[in-house]
Amino acid sequence: MDERQALASFGALSQETRLQIVRMLVVAGPDGMAAGTIAEKLEVSPSNVSFHLKELDHAGLVRQQREARSIIYTANYDALGGLVRFLMEDCCAGHPEICAPAVEVAACCIPTEGKLQ
């Protein structure tokens, strides 16, 4: 993730509807959600949700695939992980304060005791 991509990602996440979409898709997991379902859950018009999904797609934060009549959107975990990493990169060396809370949350993901990679 370079600065250009991070800027686009931050821009995409800085709008309420789009942030809600991403959070919903992350919770939804690999099965994703159809555009219409997203619009329904968030009580947003189809054309509006389509606009925001396009923005998220341009930022690389979601992926889409057609499934019959619906288009299924899924969160792009690589991009989201890359963004978290970008946010932490400059900090971790000199300023563990920023990384500490993240490490706390990530505790569940750490595979073995002390061994991280």
Added chain:
Amino acid sequence: MDERQALASFGALSQETRLQIVRMLVVAGPDGMAAGTIAEKLEVSPSNVSFHLKELDHAGLVRQQREARSIIYTANYDALGGLVRFLMEDCCAGHPEICAPAVEVAACCIPTEGKLQ
């Protein structure tokens, strides 16, 4: 960090000059930098850097304090850490893919073997 604060933070970080300011301040550490120094380094006009610093201040990402004639800005590590945490919160439970790269970066911050809190 609630959703409202996260939205403001993402908005603040979605502008090139502001993202550069934050990254500079994070690297600068607790000593921070004067507004004029920031303007000079980034080759931006004083009034423009002032505008962006105000935006970052409103988002809570920087702190300011007067020092003689200068106003010193510092990164708000709590806010940045909170934002990282917010980005990871929904993911870590079901989708360690997002947290894994973060954990990798954060390796340096993990205090003892496997013990995280």
Added chain:
DNA sequence: TCCATAATTCAACAATCCTTGAAATGTTGA
């Protein structure tokens, strides 16, 4: 006090972003 320095505020304008409903595209089943 007066001047130079450091930074912010203001107003105006340009550019970008968001929302809306109507029209268009693509898909499925009868």
Added chain:
DNA sequence: TCAACATTTCAAGGATTGTTGAATTATGGA
């Protein structure tokens, strides 16, 4: 093929955001 469905695209507007230079506020030293 035709009709219904799911979604996107388009154009228009209103709202927000970014940039600029001039004016303003605040500080410290002569």
